[in-house]
Amino acid sequence: MTTITENAIPSPRRTVKDEMVAFAIMTALLLVVPLTGVYPFFVMQALCFALLACAFNLLIGYGGLLSFGHAMFLGTAGYCTAHALKVWGLTPELGIVVGVAAAAALSVVTGLIAIRRQGIYFAMITLALSQLLYFVYLQTPFTHGEDGIQGIPQGTLFGLFNLSKPITLYYVVLAGFTLGFLIIYRAINSPFGEVLKAIRENEPRAVSLGYKTDQYKLLAYILSGTLAGFAGALKVFVAQNASLTDVHWSMSGEIVLITLVGGLGTLFGPVVGAFVIIAMQQYLAGFGQWVTVIQGVIFVVCVLTFRRGVIGEIAHYFKRSL
Amino acid sequence: MSINLQALSAQLLVGLINGSFYALLSLGLAVIFGMLNIINFAHGAVYMMGAFAAYFLLNLAGIGYWPALILAPLAVGLFGMVMERTMLKWIANLDHLYGLLLTFGLALIIQGVFQNYFGSSGLPYAIPDALKGGMNLGFMFLPIYRGWVVIFSLVVCIATWFLIERTRLGAYLRAATENPTLVRAFGINVPLMITLTYGLGVGLAALAGVLSAPINQVRPLMGADLIIVVFAVVVIGGMGSIMGSIITGFALGIIEGLTKYFYPEASNTVVFVLMVLVLLVKPSGLTGRAA
Numbered sequence: 307m308t309t310i311t312e313n314a315i316p317s318p319r320r321t322v323k324d325e326m327v328a329f330a331i332m333t334a335l336l337l338v339v340p341l342t343g344v345y346p347f348f349v350m351q352a353l354c355f356a357l358l359a360c361a362f363n364l365l366i367g368y369g370g371l372l373s374f375g376h377a378m379f380l381g382t383a384g385y386c387t388a389h390a391l392k393v394w395g396l397t398p399e400l401g402i403v404v405g406v407a408a409a410a411a412l413s414v415v416t417g418l419i420a421i422r423r424q425g426i427y428f429a430m431i432t433l434a435l436s437q438l439l440y441f442v443y444l445q446t447p448f449t450h451g452e453d454g455i456q457g458i459p460q461g462t463l464f465g466l467f468n469l470s471k472p473i474t475l476y477y478v479v480l481a482g483f484t485l486g487f488l489i490i491y492r493a494i495n496s497p498f499g500e501v502l503k504a505i506r507e508n509e510p511r512a513v514s515l516g517y518k519t520d521q522y523k524l525l526a527y528i529l530s531g532t533l534a535g536f537a538g539a540l541k542v543f544v545a546q547n548a549s550l551t552d553v554h555w556s557m558s559g560e561i562v563l564i565t566l567v568g569g570l571g572t573l574f575g576p577v578v579g580a581f582v583i584i585a586m587q588q589y590l591a592g593f594g595q596w597v598t599v600i601q602g603v604i605f606v607v608c609v610l611t612f613r614r615g616v617i618g619e620i621a622h623y624f625k626r627s628l
Numbered sequence: 629m630s631i632n633l634q635a636l637s638a639q640l641l642v643g644l645i646n647g648s649f650y651a652l653l654s655l656g657l658a659v660i661f662g663m664l665n666i667i668n669f670a671h672g673a674v675y676m677m678g679a680f681a682a683y684f685l686l687n688l689a690g691i692g693y694w695p696a697l698i699l700a701p702l703a704v705g706l707f708g709m710v711m712e713r714t715m716l717k718w719i720a721n722l723d724h725l726y727g728l729l730l731t732f733g734l735a736l737i738i739q740g741v742f743q744n745y746f747g748s749s750g751l752p753y754a755i756p757d758a759l760k761g762g763m764n765l766g767f768m769f770l771p772i773y774r775g776w777v778v779i780f781s782l783v784v785c786i787a788t789w790f791l792i793e794r795t796r797l798g799a800y801l802r803a804a805t806e807n808p809t810l811v812r813a814f815g816i817n818v819p820l821m822i823t824l825t826y827g828l829g830v831g832l833a834a835l836a837g838v839l840s841a842p843i844n845q846v847r848p849l850m851g852a853d854l855i856i857v858v859f860a861v862v863v864i865g866g867m868g869s870i871m872g873s874i875i876t877g878f879a880l881g882i883i884e885g886l887t888k889y890f891y892p893e894a895s896n897t898v899v900f901v902l903m904v905l906v907l908l909v910k911p912s913g914l915t916g917r918a919a
Contacts, residue, residue, distance in 0.1 A: 559732060
């Protein structure tokens, strides 16, 4: 049977040097962004979604597990960080810790349930679990239902960086994104990542070699959920609100779309995808419901003709791994 | 606690009606999955299209409920077959997950287009004259239309089960699910059967849409949240058995109705919670084969 990322694996040999060069270019570009006059809010938002999609991609691209419920980590961390900042009055760093810890706890619980089934069922279970959480957040008082948590104070990180200044916030978000990206990069290139890829390619063989595959999958799921939560916590400082939109199934679909456009199973694909999709939403904001239709069309076109995604196609053309 | 029989039986009836829709939808999902190996994420969207088809037939062509009960599923089923022939066919040999992504995209397109023209509010669809009014059963008041929906859905479900499990056509279908190449070697047109199967599954969803139009109003997003509940139903029941899908669908509707009476706060989530419990106890689903 073909695996979902088969098209996305361009070359059997890993080209670490290329990846280093690409990482250097990406970081350099992101460092100079505030100097170019691009709307910083847009880039910060794209960075949060990029980290979110990278976390999602760790699971599908390297573990072969399609989660259709990653919005639950984004939303849970968002609500918890927002609550910690606004109601408990915690400092930004502690607020982030609260949000990430909540997402980590959620990923342990949902992971133990979801990894009991594979493939198509895994996708349906994660979707159902996130819908369960959506209804819980709709009814619990601390999320303020339809209104969401608004007007969240940004505060001063480590008592040094005033996050209400856009330029400071930008570099803090960039630092957070880079940290998350490097954690994922490290995980993929570790023995753990190799076993994960082996499980994706042929689980029975990995079992026969003595690997406890469920534990590997669970660990990948927890890592992915926790980092998605980190993205959600960072997003609170950018958007200054936490609402039901972040837990809705359409958000989970958007995460899948971002990764699909950029390239499933590629290192830089989710980042490129995030910038493409967020930019598209900015430009098409005036078209109302047509944005949903366009997203649907992109889904269909990508699945039918463009399964490697932007980065996957580039990597395939140059026969490199990116 | 004292039980208000009237309120309890009213909620049970609502549960039975929801159960009818769960059964019709999960039945269609199971039939499609058996043959095409994809989970049809557009199932909620075609359910909505069924309701809209009935609405259009009435308001544009003056065709009433009874013909719509046949015409709407046929039209939407035909639309489904076109989707299968033009798109789903091309990803048949890829991983199952691509089918999920493609049909998710199709659902976004269909729902987005309808939302654009009809907004998010509901359009009314009147109950046909013959089914208006209600009966007093002594312990409860039964609106005739609601009773009709439950009985008619049950009949359609059983008929589908009979078609697949007890007829020659169904035998070909089951054989093609197991080994399409071999069935093709016997001179049976398997690609045509695949297209018709998708049409059947989509038509069942559209039929559920027509049935629900007078009860739930006609809304572009009426199927969007429903399909996620149906996914949970499918995870609970497993997709290996046709009868299993039918029974699980009705049973979960009833449980949801009971929850609405005894603990209304959990009525939205009870199916998902049950899914979690089933996964912990019997991961392969109640009737399903391990996947």
